[in-house]
Amino acid sequence: MPQLANFYRRHGSGKFARYLGFRWEGGGRDGTLQGVDPVDTVRFADLIGYEEQKRVVAENTLLLLQGLPANNLLLYGDRGTGKSSTVKALLNEYGHLGLRLVEVPPAALIDLPLILREVRGYKQKFILFVDDLSFAEHGENFTALKAVLEGGVEHKPPHVVIYATSNRRHLVREKFSDRAGLHSGEHDDEIRSADTLQEKLSLADRFGLTLTFLAPDQNRYLELVESMVRRRGLVIGQDELRQKALRWEKWQNSRSPRTARQFVDWLEGRLKLAGLSAPAGREEGISRQGTNTFS
Numbered sequence: 001m002p003q004l005a006n007f008y009r010r011h012g013s014g015k016f017a018r019y020l021g022f023r024w025e026g027g028g029r030d031g032t033l034q035g036v037d038p039v040d041t042v043r044f045a046d047l048i049g050y051e052e053q054k055r056v057v058a059e060n061t062l063l064l065l066q067g068l069p070a071n072n073l074l075l076y077g078d079r080g081t082g083k084s085s086t087v088k089a090l091l092n093e094y095g096h097l098g099l100r101l102v103e104v105p106p107a108a109l110i111d112l113p114l115i116l117r118e119v120r121g122y123k124q125k126f127i128l129f130v131d132d133l134s135f136a137e138h139g140e141n142f143t144a145l146k147a148v149l150e151g152g153v154e155h156k157p158p159h160v161v162i163y164a165t166s167n168r169r170h171l172v173r174e175k176f177s178d179r180a181g182l183h184s185g186e187h188d189d190e191i192r193s194a195d196t197l198q199e200k201l202s203l204a205d206r207f208g209l210t211l212t213f214l215a216p217d218q219n220r221y222l223e224l225v226e227s228m229v230r231r232r233g234l235v236i237g238q239d240e241l242r243q244k245a246l247r248w249e250k251w252q253n254s255r256s257p258r259t260a261r262q263f264v265d266w267l268e269g270r271l272k273l274a275g276l277s278a279p280a281g282r283e284e285g286i287s288r289q290g291t292n293t294f295s
Contacts, residue, residue, distance in 0.1 A: 016124050020095040022102045024115055031111050033102060033118055040088045047082050047089060048227050049220070049257060053211045054086055057163075060209065061090050064125045064161055065097050071208025072149060072162040080256030081213035083165040084131050098124045106133050109141035112148050120157050130164040135203075142203065149206035164207070215256050221249065224260040232264065234271055241267075 015022075019035030026032055044054055057073065064070035075083040091101050104115060109130065119126045135142045148156050156162075204210060216224060225245045229236065248263040249255050 016100060016119075016122050020091045020100060022100065024102060024104045024108055024111060027108060027111060029114070031108070031114055033115070036103075039091050039101075040085075041092060042085050042089045043092045044086075044089050047085055047257070048224050048260075049216065050082060050086070050213055053213060056209065056211055057086055057090070058093070060161075061094060061099065061127070064127075064159070065094060065099060067158070069158070070161050072206070073164070074204055074207035074210045075163065075165045075213060076204070076210055077167070077213030078215040078256060079167055080254060080258030081215060082257050083213050087127070087129055087131075087163050087165065090127065099127065100124045101127050101129050103129045103131065106130055106135075106141065110144045112144050116148070116156060116160065119160060122159075124159070126160045128160060128162045130162065133164045133166040134168045146203055146206060149203075162207075215254075218246070218255065221245070221255045221260060224257055225264060228260060228264040229267070232268055234264075234268055236267070236271065 015033070015035050019037055021036035021039040022033045023036055024031055025034045044058070047054065053075070057075075060070050060073060075086065077083060088101070090099060100119075102115065102119070104112070112128070115128065130145075145162075149162065222242055222245060225241065226238070229241060244267065245260070245263055248266070249259055252259050252262070
């Protein structure tokens with residue numbers, strides 16, 4: 001009984017004790033928090049590179065877990081650089097400490113006040129996770145997010161933060177028409193256009209911290225590939241590995257940690273398939289000797 005009491009004291013009860021991850025489904029008053037099981041198993045150790053960004057995200061999350069002031073975070077940068085995986089990894093690092101993740105679709109941001117009421121009063125700490133955030137126009141979802149970030153009538157409780165990822169630094173797509181009025185010669189048009197433009201560009205500033213994830217250059221991309229190959233225990237000549245990795249990058253028209261991982265997944269499958277079909281003691285395509293190999 002003391003152990004059971006300690007469990008409930010630490011983890012609470014109901015769905016927030018049972019699940020680590022949630023997804024907001026439906027909309028409006030019909031919306032509900034659906035438990036996600038299993039959650040993505042990614043951990044920080046699986047994410048190669050971007051050490052400073054991961055350190056800041058982890059540090060901010062630990063502040064939240066300790067009941068100290070924590071910032072809302074915007075993770076901005078190129079696609080495939082691990083922004084979303086960095087946030088998801090937090091569950092596997094700190095879920096046992098009471099961290100919970102709620103995935104909120106960008107189209108459902110108008111429901112943020114309802115979601116805040118759902119999690120208010122619980123012992124757990126919550127990250128509201130908005131993946132791939134951008135706005136075509138200044139609409140209801142834009143206004144709802146801005147209100148929560150600024151501290152509107154529906155106050156965000158201290159055990160909740162918002163982490164968002166985006167490929168756009170300023171989140172709202174800027175149109176030529178937004179700038180046209182700036183040079184119209186009409187004073188009122190210029191004021192309205194300037195106000196509209198500034199409001200669109202200012203949303204990202206409402207996040208306490210913005211972390212940038214840039215695509216790696218070619219040398220860094222190859223280092224990522226080599227590191228993944230070593231960790232998986234694959235054996236292949238370095239020159240051959242680099243040639244294949246660069247060819248893969250051109251096929252994908254992308255150079256990122258995701259591209260590197262997808263290439264190594266493909267390579268591992270090919271090497272293991274060759275090993276199954278090769279004569280004993282000799283595996284086609286796998287270097288067995290020489291110093292210029294990974295093992």
